[in-house]
Amino acid sequence: MIGNVESLLPYYRFAVNHVAVGIHAVDKNGRTIIYNDKMKAIEGLALEDVGDRSILELFNFEQEESTLLKVLQSGIEQTNVKQTYWNRNGTEITTINDTYPISENGVLIGAIELAHDVTALEKAVHQPYRKNHNSVTFSDIVAESTQMKAVISTAKKATRAKLPILLIGETGTGKDLLAESIHNGLVQPTDLFYTLFCHSSDSDLVSRLLDDLNDSEQVTLFCERIDLLSISLQQKLLSILVKLDVEGHQFIASIGDDPVELIAKGTLLKDLYYFFASFTIRIPPLRKRKEDIIPFVTAYLARRSERFGYALDGITPEVEQLFLGYSWPGNIRELEFLLDETTSLATTEAVITYDMLPLHFRMKSGFMIDDPKQATDFIVQPGKELLPLDQFMREAEVYYIQKAMRHNDENVTKTAHALGMSRQNLQYRLRKMKNEGQA
Ligand SMILES: Nc1ncnc2c1ncn2[C@@H]1O[C@H](COP(=O)(O)OP(=O)(O)OP(=O)(O)O)[C@@H](O)[C@H]1O
Numbered sequence: 068m069i070g071n072v073e074s075l076l077p078y079y080r081f082a083v084n085h086v087a088v089g090i091h092a093v094d095k096n097g098r099t100i101i102y103n104d105k106m107k108a109i110e111g112l113a114l115e116d117v118g119d120r121s122i123l124e125l126f127n128f129e130q131e132e133s134t135l136l137k138v139l140q141s142g143i144e145q146t147n148v149k150q151t152y153w154n155r156n157g158t159e160i161t162t163i164n165d166t167y168p169i170s171e172n173g174v175l176i177g178a179i180e181l182a183h184d185v186t187a188l189e190k191a192v193h194q195p196y197r198k199n200h201n202s203v204t205f206s207d208i209v210a211e212s213t214q215m216k217a218v219i220s221t222a223k224k225a226t227r228a229k230l231p232i233l234l235i236g237e238t239g240t241g242k243d244l245l246a247e248s249i250h251n252g253l254v255q256p257t258d259l260f261y262t263l264f265c266h267s268s269d270s271d272l273v274s275r276l277l278d279d280l281n282d283s284e285q286v287t288l289f290c291e292r293i294d295l296l297s298i299s300l301q302q303k304l305l306s307i308l309v310k311l312d313v314e315g316h317q318f319i320a321s322i323g324d325d326p327v328e329l330i331a332k333g334t335l336l337k338d339l340y341y342f343f344a345s346f347t348i349r350i351p352p353l354r355k356r357k358e359d360i361i362p363f364v365t366a367y368l369a370r371r372s373e374r375f376g377y378a379l380d381g382i383t384p385e386v387e388q389l390f391l392g393y394s395w396p397g398n399i400r401e402l403e404f405l406l407d408e409t410t411s412l413a414t415t416e417a418v419i420t421y422d423m424l425p426l427h428f429r430m431k432s433g434f435m436i437d438d439p440k441q442a443t444d445f446i447v448q449p450g451k452e453l454l455p456l457d458q459f460m461r462e463a464e465v466y467y468i469q470k471a472m473r474h475n476d477e478n479v480t481k482t483a484h485a486l487g488m489s490r491q492n493l494q495y496r497l498r499k500m501k502n503e504g505q506a
Contacts, residue, residue: 083101083103084103084104084105085104086103086105087105088105088181088182088183089103089105089106089108089109089110089162089180089181089182089183089184090102090103090105090106090179090180090181090182091103091106091135091179091180091182092169092177092178092179092180093135093139093177093178093179094176094177095139095175095176095177097135097136097139100177101179105182105184106182108184109162109182109184134148134164134166134180135166135178135180137166138166138167138168138178138180139168139175139177139178141168142168142170142175143168144165144166144167144168145164145165145166146165146166146415147163147164147165147414147415148163148164148165148166148414149161149162149163149164149185149411149412149413149414161184161185162182162183162184162185163182163183163185163375164180164181164182164183165180165181166178166179166180166181167179167181185375202251203244203247203248203251204248204251204252205219205222205223205248205252207244207248208241208244208245208248209359209362209363209366209399210359211358211359211362212356212357212358212359213358214351214355214356215350215351215356215359218245218348218349218350218351221348222245222248222249222252222348223252225249225346225348226249226252226253226254227254228346229255229317230345230346231317231318231319231320231342231343231344231345231346232246232249232317232318232319232320232343232345232346232347232348233319233320233321233322233326233340233343233344233346233347233348234246234319234320234321234322234348234350235321235322235324235325235326235347235348235349235350236321236323236349236350236351236352236398237323237324237352237396237398238323238397238398238400239353239397239398239399239400239401240350240351240352240353240398240399241350241398241399242291242321242350243262243289243291243321245348245350246262246289246291246319246321247260247289249287249317249319250287250289250317250319253287253317255315257284257285257286257287257315257316257317258284258285258286259284259285259286259287260286260287260289261279261280261286261287261288261289262289262291263276263288263289263290263291263304264291264292265290265291265292265293265294265295265296265300273296273300273303273304273307274303276288276304276307277307277310277311280311285315285316285317286316286317287316287317287318287319288308288311288316288317288318288319289319289320289321290304290318290319290320290321291320291321292321292322292323293320293321293322293335293339293343294322294323294324294329294334294335295323298333298334298336301335301336301339302336302339304339305336305338305339305342308342309342318342318343319343320339320343322335326340326344352395352398353395353398353399353402354394354395357391359399360390360391360395360402361382361387361390361391363399363402363403364382364390364402364406365381367403367406368380368381368406368410371410377410377413378415378416378417379410379413379416379417379418379419380417380418381417381418381419382418382419383418383419383420383421385420385421386419386420386421386424389421389424389432390402392432393432405424405425405428408425409423409424409425422470422473422474426474426485464496465500468482468486468493468496468497468500469500471485471486472497479493479494479497
């Protein structure tokens with residue numbers, strides 16, 4: 068250090084308040100002693116607010132969730148910890164924190180937290196393509212399977228055809244993404260991409276269409292999920308489309324099921340279907356193109372680590388097998404949400420393991436194995452003799468209880484609660500497993 072501490076104080080003060088990292092230091096009683104400008108900006112508080120109060124009073128988190136307090140109590144540093152909480156103004160904050168104990172002459176005197184604000188990034192990654200990028204293109208679409216490659220190649224032809232386009236696919240298969248990519252790839256570009264969200268309960272939305280679309284502009288009108296509009300609104304939409312149908316506009320619509328079935332059920336107006344049906348693209352559900360699952364996971368993790376600098380860059384073979392076996396009724400959207408949920412809890416892990424997956428998914432993926440052959444393979448292995456049922460059930464019970472205990476940090480009370488049994492009952496089974504050498 069050059070110069071004495073006193074003369075350096077103004078420099079330290081300046082540095083602390085201009086650095087882009089939130090700094091919060093507390094003394095050994097948990098009282099705030101440093102709270103810099105960036106931290107105020109992150110947490111929406113002022114030093115006067117922080118003054119004499121302890122951390123617990125200021126924020127709505129439980130004692131065990133405050134890393135500053137944990138470090139103060141344990142004396143052990145905690146780095147790369149992600150925290151999402153609501154401050155006293157009710158604002159949601161997500162930070163990645165490094166928290167260190169501060170000691171002098173071997174005695175713990177306080178703790179300091181360095182917080183990187185990732186609130187905005189966290190929100191942005193939720194809808195990674197559509198909300199983030201101004202301009203989604205075909206290269207943003209994961210398409211490893213032959214079916215998806217065919218979809219992209221047909222969609223590219225549609226950019227030249229100057230015909231209305233109908234996108235057919237289950238929820239979450241990527242119809243919106245494809246519509247935007249088509250718009251951005253149009254050989255004769257339009258001025259505006261306008262989405263008509265047909266699942267809004269606002270019945271005026273169709274009426275407003277004519278006012279919203281300015282005569283002078285050429286528009287790509289994407290009518291999202293026309294099958295969710297009432298038949299009378301579909302009639303109204305068709306009459307507007309016919310009026311608008313002049314050279315230069317591009318019309319795209321999407322539906323969530325087979326059009327013949329929708330028409331038969333009375334949820335899709337035949338004439339509206341004919342208006343769009345000149346160029347039809349079917350996006351298959353994810354369970355029919357499993358080759359896209361792992362590439363999507365890889366692309367998702369790469370994008371995330373690029374943004375946050377996380378180490379998480381893969382999944383274990385066990386998770387891969389589970390993902391490939393599951394039927395994904397919510398398609399890519401369901402996979403994306405699952406990855407959001409799993410990675411938002413990750414801290415320093417390098418790969419996603421089975422134990423990191425949310426319990427609801429582990430439960431349901433156990434029952435919703437898509438391929439019955441694969442489901443059988445877990446239990447009935449070729450070339451192996453079948454176990455008697457009661458032995459199989461005993462082994463399954465041991466396996467399930469061990470997993471449940473691990474998931475609940477070996478806490479008997481929590482595990483018993485999660486398994487819907489009494490503490491005594493679980494303790495009895497654990498003792499029995501131990502005596503039989505299974506735990
Ligand atoms: N092939 C893909 N590659 C990358 N991301 C995808 C792909 N398919 C879907 N997604 C992502 O999955 C999410 C759901 O996609 P999208 O909203 O386009 O589905 P959709 O078929 O329009 O669903 P809905 O019918 O419910 O509106 C989006 O975040 C989208 O970016």
